Amino acid sequence: MDTEEYLKPKVKRKKKKILGDDSRVITRPHIPDGAHRIPKIIQRIVDLPDRTAEGLLEEIMLDFSERHKDIKSVFERHLNAVKDYVPPNVVLSETKKALIGAYFTMEYSIESAALFNPSIVLHPDQSRLDKRSMRFIMSLRATGEGHVSSIVFRSGILDEHNTFLLDPISAYVETPDIQLNPAYDRHLFQLKLHEMEVCNEVTAHLVDQLPEEFTYNELKERIEALRAEPVFSEVRQNETFDIMYWLANSNYELNFRPEHRISERVIFPVSENESRGIEDARFVQFFDDNGEFTYYATYTAYNGFRILPQLIETKDFVKFRIITLNGQAVQNKGMALFPRKIDGRYVMLSRQDGENNHIMFSDNIHFWQESEIIQEPTRPWEFIQIGNCGSPLETDEGWIVLTHGVGPMREYCIGAMLLDLENPAKIIARLDEPLLTPREEEREGYVPNVVYTCGAILHNGDLVIPYAMSDLISGIATVGVSELIGCMH
Numbered sequence: 001m002d003t004e005e006y007l008k009p010k011v012k013r014k015k016k017k018i019l020g021d022d023s024r025v026i027t028r029p030h031i032p033d034g035a036h037r038i039p040k041i042i043q044r045i046v047d048l049p050d051r052t053a054e055g056l057l058e059e060i061m062l063d064f065s066e067r068h069k070d071i072k073s074v075f076e077r078h079l080n081a082v083k084d085y086v087p088p089n090v091v092l093s094e095t096k097k098a099l100i101g102a103y104f105t106m107e108y109s110i111e112s113a114a115l116f117n118p119s120i121v122l123h124p125d126q127s128r129l130d131k132r133s134m135r136f137i138m139s140l141r142a143t144g145e146g147h148v149s150s151i152v153f154r155s156g157i158l159d160e161h162n163t164f165l166l167d168p169i170s171a172y173v174e175t176p177d178i179q180l181n182p183a184y185d186r187h188l189f190q191l192k193l194h195e196m197e198v199c200n201e202v203t204a205h206l207v208d209q210l211p212e213e214f215t216y217n218e219l220k221e222r223i224e225a226l227r228a229e230p231v232f233s234e235v236r237q238n239e240t241f242d243i244m245y246w247l248a249n250s251n252y253e254l255n256f257r258p259e260h261r262i263s264e265r266v267i268f269p270v271s272e273n274e275s276r277g278i279e280d281a282r283f284v285q286f287f288d289d290n291g292e293f294t295y296y297a298t299y300t301a302y303n304g305f306r307i308l309p310q311l312i313e314t315k316d317f318v319k320f321r322i323i324t325l326n327g328q329a330v331q332n333k334g335m336a337l338f339p340r341k342i343d344g345r346y347v348m349l350s351r352q353d354g355e356n357n358h359i360m361f362s363d364n365i366h367f368w369q370e371s372e373i374i375q376e377p378t379r380p381w382e383f384i385q386i387g388n389c390g391s392p393l394e395t396d397e398g399w400i401v402l403t404h405g406v407g408p409m410r411e412y413c414i415g416a417m418l419l420d421l422e423n424p425a426k427i428i429a430r431l432d433e434p435l436l437t438p439r440e441e442e443r444e445g446y447v448p449n450v451v452y453t454c455g456a457i458l459h460n461g462d463l464v465i466p467y468a469m470s471d472l473i474s475g476i477a478t479v480g481v482s483e484l485i486g487c488m489h
Contacts, residue, residue, distance in 0.1 A: 445470025
């Protein structure tokens with residue numbers, strides 16, 4: 001087709017920008033390198049005169065109590081993390097207990113570096129709204145010191161004109177209570193180790209000693225017994241132990257308090273496999289055969305060396321289950337779940353090879369064994385790679401899928417294609433040119449020349465696209481659904 005014949009849909013960029021707020025901080029344990037330093041620090045606090053300790057704590061409370069809802073409980077929690085280093089003959093006053101907790105606490109600004117790669121879903125509560133308005137929840141990748149990523153949330157209303165009315169953002173940020181998954185299936189655990197290409201004589205030795213269903217503590221006992229009396233090379237053993245702990249720690253539950261506003265909740269890295277961040281969550285409201293819905297999100301856990309695809313499950317954005325995705329077909333980034341089953345099976349888009357768009361089908365949402373390529377880079381703006389930009393959106397004409405393409409100068413653009421409703425492995429049509437390319441004012445950031453999204457939503461005949469600008473801030477764009485599909489070929 002000649003360039004002159006190409007019809008490009010009109011995209012409207014909203015003036016509203018979604019910016020990070022470096023005043024939004026969480027508390028984290030602050031444990032210095034080298035455990036030998038911990039008792040020294042504690043002893044210095046123990047040796048303080050009582051009056052000095054009281055004055056110091058009063059000053060700390062004055063400076064920090066207004067920045068957190070319950071700073072005393074934080075100090076108590078972090079005191080418990082180092083309590084074994086307190087000399088056994090020392091009886092601590094309440095003041096010095098709090099001081100020890102304070103010295104082993106730090107603030108972390110979760111959004112200080114960037115707020116980007118958003119996805120958006122329908123809020124579970126759609127009551128008390130004006131006609132043709134919709135309440136939404138938006139997830140974003142927040143990045144702070146050390147480029148560690150977490151998931152934060154915003155909420156608001158899209159009115160009948162698709163104007164974004166964001167709810168006030170809380171000054172507080174709360175981390176959840178963490179519940180580690182108490183039991184594991186031995187067979188599934190072994191399969192995942194195999195998929196991670198770490199099955200060896202060490203894993204075989206340990207797994208053979210475990211019952212069919214084992215707890216985290218049972219795994220730890222077997223590992224520590226082998227560490228105490230090595231059977232294999234200690235280097236080999238220790239490398240394997242790290243990976244097995246990494247996998248075991250990847251399944252857990254998070255529980256927020258219902259009274260916490262959605263903007264106060266942050267999913268911050270918990271396990272070692274997430275130590276360098278939780279990346280690019282793609283949320284979708286999934287409806288089962290009975291019309292009941294669950295929110296799922298795929299994300300990438302990263303520890304600086306290895307990635308691990310994970311799945312989030314929630315009904316209410318208060319309680320979250322974090323589960324490892326399993327199978328040969330979940331070995332890379334960028335997976336996006338369809339919002340319902342098709343022909344009785346779960347369906348997911350993916351990018352196993354880092355280059356092409358794949359599709360997968362499964363009878364079990366947690367297991368994905370095979371994939372097939374449905375789209376390869378064919379346009380100059382995507383010659384490097386293509387992938388999805390969030391879960392497909394259902395229309396009468398087909399599934400709208402936003403895609404990303406990487407072209408010259410590592411420029412990321414957003415495209416779109418249409419998949420058959422009943423056979424989503426079939427592409428009906430696609431845009432020949434990008435829907436969104438970085439404008440001049442969108443090119444500067446942590447990663448230049450990038451526009452990217454992790455999920456859009458349909459509302460009042462428009463496709464509403466929250467999108468990131470160069471891994472720094474986020475904006476919002478809209479395009480008419482009929483016009484978009486009409487421009488596809």
